[in-house]
Amino acid sequence: xxxxxxxxxxxxxxxxxxxxxxxxxxxxxxxxxxxxxxxxxxxxxxxxxxxxxxxxxxxxxxxxxxxxxxxxxxxxxxxxxxxxxxxxxxxxxxxxxxxxxxxxxxxxxxxxxxxxxxxxxxxxxxxxxxxxxxxxxxxxxxxxxxxxxxxxxxxxxxxxxxxxxxxxxxxxxxxxxxxxxxxxxxxxxxxxxxxxxxxxxxxxxxxxxxxxxxxxxxxxxxxxxxxxxxxxxxxxxxxxxxxxxxxxxxxxxxxxxxxxxxxxxxxxxxxxxxxxxxxxxxxxxxxxxxxxxxxxxxxxxxxxxxxxxxxxxxxxxxxxxxxxxxxxxxxxxxxxxxxxxxxxxxxx
Ligand code: SF4
Ligand code: SF4
Ligand code: SF4
Ligand code: FES
Numbered sequence: 001x002x003x004x005x006x007x008x009x010x011x012x013x014x015x016x017x018x019x020x021x022x023x024x025x026x027x028x029x030x031x032x033x034x035x036x037x038x039x040x041x042x043x044x045x046x047x048x049x050x051x052x053x054x055x056x057x058x059x060x061x062x063x064x065x066x067x068x069x070x071x072x073x074x075x076x077x078x079x080x081x082x083x084x085x086x087x088x089x090x091x092x093x094x095x096x097x098x099x100x101x102x103x104x105x106x107x108x109x110x111x112x113x114x115x116x117x118x119x120x121x122x123x124x125x126x127x128x129x130x131x132x133x134x135x136x137x138x139x140x141x142x143x144x145x146x147x148x149x150x151x152x153x154x155x156x157x158x159x160x161x162x163x164x165x166x167x168x169x170x171x172x173x174x175x176x177x178x179x180x181x182x183x184x185x186x187x188x189x190x191x192x193x194x195x196x197x198x199x200x201x202x203x204x205x206x207x208x209x210x211x212x213x214x215x216x217x218x219x220x221x222x223x224x225x226x227x228x229x230x231x232x233x234x235x236x237x238x239x240x241x242x243x244x245x246x247x248x249x250x251x252x253x254x255x256x257x258x259x260x261x262x263x264x265x266x267x268x269x270x271x272x273x274x275x276x277x278x279x280x281x282x283x284x285x286x287x288x289x290x291x292x293x294x295x296x297x298x299x300x301x302x303x304x305x306x307x308x309x310x311x312x313x314x315x316x317x318x319x320x321x322x323x324x325x326x327x328x329x330x331x332x333x334x335x336x337x338x339x340x341x342x343x344x345x346x347x348x
């Protein structure tokens with residue numbers, strides 16, 4: 001363990017802790033734009049700069065390890081001026097589009113501009129003009145709003161293990177693109193959207209849907225598989241309009257393409273809301289109660305077993321079930337019915 005002082009407060013932290021993490025433990029907020037606790041530090045945005053006694057220039061707290069006896073200052077007139085200039089430079093070629101941007105209300109850049117009171121920009125000049133390519137149904141990329149924080153590139157590599165996007169060009173022309181500027185072609189998990197601090201990345205199916213006004217947030221569990229990822233549904237009226245996940249849950253905010261984007265079934269008018277039974281051969285499906293449906297299944301199972309033996313029956317279980325449910329399912333078939341004909345849809 002090492003002792004250091006931040007803004008006059010002493011703290012003991014484990015070796016390897018960064019100055020930013022140590023400040024967080026003390027409840028001291030340092031502005032960041034390219035940092036995410038779940039990813040490796042990157043040091044791209046320079047907003048998290050702090051002054052350290054004995055060092056001639058401010059350093060980035062997210063990449064600087066705490067050392068014994070260190071004395072750190074996170075707020076000063078100089079740091080305020082430098083951070084404000086950094087935000088001004090980011091905004092100097094950023095579209096003034098907050099009113100129609102899908103990121104508004106939760107955009108870190110917008111919040112920083114508000115906090116530093118930036119209305120006019122003394123660095124106004126050339127603007128980047130990236131052409132968007134969006135031929136997939138999931139992710140909309142608006143590169144003119146990209147601040148090159150690198151969070152999307154890192155999450156795709158470090159968490160998803162795909163590496164579908166990377167940096168291209170240099171300086172003013174620098175951008176994040178799929179290889180050779182091709183269309184994005186990946187697993188469409190949407191992890192990159194979830195970490196993007198601006199409106200540069202968004203879900204295509206969110207477009208035109210309410211952003212914050214009248215939106216209700218409901219924490220629940222994804223129904224797609226037994227992992228049971230924690231999700232938060234955004235709904236407006238009786239329509240679910242977006243799925244997201246908080247970073248402090250067991251899935252750490254990460255979701256798969258189904259959990260994040262496959263929610264249109266919730267509002268589908270085709271959705272089954274009761275069991276259906278075909279009572280006669282060649283007949284139509286008719287609505288039934290659960291008791292009726294389960295009695296019907298038990299009766300048919302017994303008839304088949306009596307006539308053709310237990311191996312005439314087979315069970316196919318679902319990946320939506322938990323391990324415990326799948327255990328009970330195979331038990332029903334092996335011990336209850338007497339056959340080993342049991343399989344699972346997730347087994348390739
Ligand atoms: S990305 Fe943020 S700052 Fe840029 S237009 Fe959208 S809300 Fe405004
Ligand atoms: S959707 Fe997933 S795989 Fe595709 S670029 Fe984003 S993080 Fe990578
Ligand atoms: S697209 Fe978003 S997450 Fe990716 S580098 Fe740009 S601002 Fe950062
Ligand atoms: S948060 Fe440290 S450089 Fe961006």
